Amino acid sequence: MSKQSCLKNRKFREIKMLNCEEASAESFSGKVSVAKVGDIDIAYRCVGSGEPVVLVHGIAEDGTSWSGIADRLANEGFRSIAIDWRGHGRTTVGQPQGTVEQLADDLLQFLELISGAAVCVGFSLGGVIVLEAALKRPDLVRKGIIAGASSKVGRAAAKFFAERIAQLETDPEMFGETLGEDTKAQIAHNxxxxxxxxxxxxxxxxxxxxxxxxxxxxxxxxxxxxxDRLREMVAPIHIVQGANDVFCPTKAADMLREAMPQAGYAEIPQAGHLMAVDQPEMFAEAILAELEKQSKSENAK
Incomplete structure (x- = not known):
């Protein structure tokens, strides 16, 4: 690569980081920014300064689900960037394709245009999105921290989601009640x-x-x-599992670990699927430990 190209790329990186710095607030509940990314307008929140950490929520959530975690990471010297992904929270739905690939492409475009290369923390479906993005662009996903995620959906889970779709489309009020029951079942402690x-x-x-x-x-x-595709993973991955998660049980984490034997692993005690609700402090500590490890690894190179 030529010196001129290097300077151009560095300048582009500076512009991207400036965009996020301008959006940063003193606390996570502060300013919400919106960026045009492909066919959607992505809403995101930034707090803190330092190396970027992009937080990717799960289904039926938005970026606010990371509030306590984001502030904790910011207090430890990282820039927390929580996005609302396609059709959730304040982000538009655009032309949805119903695929993980499209959701991962949304994340990759956000990394390219706004945050720059970053450690990405994904919860549940957000974890699957981060894995797909890391497979495609390990240069943009510096490390993936994957919480409560599975690389495979069984027949029972597929039926679960098909029923939720049908209910949402025909009886939204009943869907609300069902989501309430699902939420209770995903919380083990709090x-x-x-x-x-x-x-x-x-x-x-x-x-x-x-x-x-x-x-x-x-x-x-x-x-x-x-x-099977995860066996080709080159980006560093760390898996976080709730010990009492019945929606995405330990066997899902075991499957990820078998496919990616190089991945790290941490288990959060007394935590169901919604580990940020059950054990926010322990979840934040698990993330911070990996962020610090990644920083040391990169600084040593």
Whole structure:
């Protein structure tokens, strides 16, 4: 690569980081920014300064689900960037394809245009999105921290999502009640938070178009699991699992570890699927440990 090209790339990196710095606030509840990314307008929140960490939420959530985690990471010297992905929260749905590939492409375009290369933390379907993005562009996903995710969707889970799609499209009020029950089942320890979390999730779902798109992406993993492709992973990966997760149980993490034997692993005790609700402090500590390890590794090169 020529010296002129290097200077051009460095300048582009500086412009991208400036965009996020301008959007940063003193706390995660501050300013929401919007960026045109492909066919959608992605809403995102930035807090802190330092190396970027992009937080990718799960289905029926938005970036606000990372609030406590984001502030903790910012306090430790990282720039937390939480996106609302396609059709969730304040992000438009665009032309949804119902695939993990499209959702991963959305993330990669965000990394290219806004944050620059970053450690990406993905929860549930967000973890699957990060894995797909890391397979495609390990130069942009510096490290993937994957929490409560699975590379394969079984028949029971596929049926679960198909039923939720049908309910959302025919009886939204009943879907709200069902999401409330799902949320309670995904919390193992902090049961008192269930009602508030349900209301936040319903707000993130909005008119349901993004949820339907994401649920279709999950169902597609039943017919075409990504497990075998993970054997080709070159980006560093760390897996975080809730010890009491019944929605994405430990066997899902075991499958990821078998496909990626080089990946790290941490288990959060007394945590169900919604580990950021059950054990936010321990979840944040698990993320921070990997961020610090990645920084040391990169500085040593």
């Amino acid at each position: 049961k008192a938070a269930a009602d508030d979390v349900t209301q936040s999730r319903l707000k993130a779902v909005g008119n349901g178009a993004g949820y339907v798109n994401a649920a279709k992406a999950m169902i597609a993993l039943s017919a075409a699991p990504m497990t």
